[in-house]
Amino acid sequence: MNATAVIFLVLTAVSALIHWWSVATTRRPVLLVTKPLTMLLLIRVALSIDTAATSTRAWFILALVLSLAGDVFLMLEPDQFIAGLASFLAAHVAYVVGLVLAGFSLAPAIVALGAALIAFAVLGKRILNGANTQDSRLQLPVALYMTVISAMVVSAAATTNAIATAGAALFYGSDATLGWNRFVSPIANGRLITMITYHAGQTLLILALVTL
Secondary structure, three states, rough: OOOHHHHHHHHHHHHHHHHHHHHHHOHHHHHHHHHHHHHHHHHHHHOOOOOOOOOHHHHHHHHHHHHHHHHHHHHHHHHOHHHHHHHHHHHHHHHHHHHHHHOHHHHHHHHHHHHHHHHHHHHHHHHHHHHHHHOOHHHHHHHHHHHHHHHHHHHHHHHHHHHHHHHHHHHHHHHHHHHHHHHHOOOOOHHHHHHHHHHHHHHHHHHHHHOO
């Protein structure tokens, strides 16, 4: 990885750490700055990385831009949940396209699909039922979102790239934590866990461009 990418990666990490602190200590003014700033810096990392997978990078950058939009919608008061959900759903679609362009192996995809089905049985159904109980209009968009993020994890595993797979799994874990915290029951430090796994997952997906 070249020096420019490393510098912006370090800046991304610093911004993320400050953001996590702002979440843990409820420093909303700091949160409002560092949440979008972290994603903007990660976009700059993606633009700076030397990679042979240029088409995949273009789709990944689109995914980051859509994720940034989702971040903004969710940090508004009151948060614009449906708009945020739609933005992140589109981001996962962009990741799926980029990952498929990077390569697709059937065997790891089948294994990942099995894991996604187990995760749905254990976690997803509870989250979906909770969303339906809270507002029946949420059931369809939440179900669609679960399907698309599962497809993203399967697509990452299908690349046989360990960094991309780990990133996708962390992103899935972030959304599962958010969904459980919002629709099932509060999780201790749930917002902080959501942001740590979110930033780590997105960063690993971008770093995977080095080896995809």
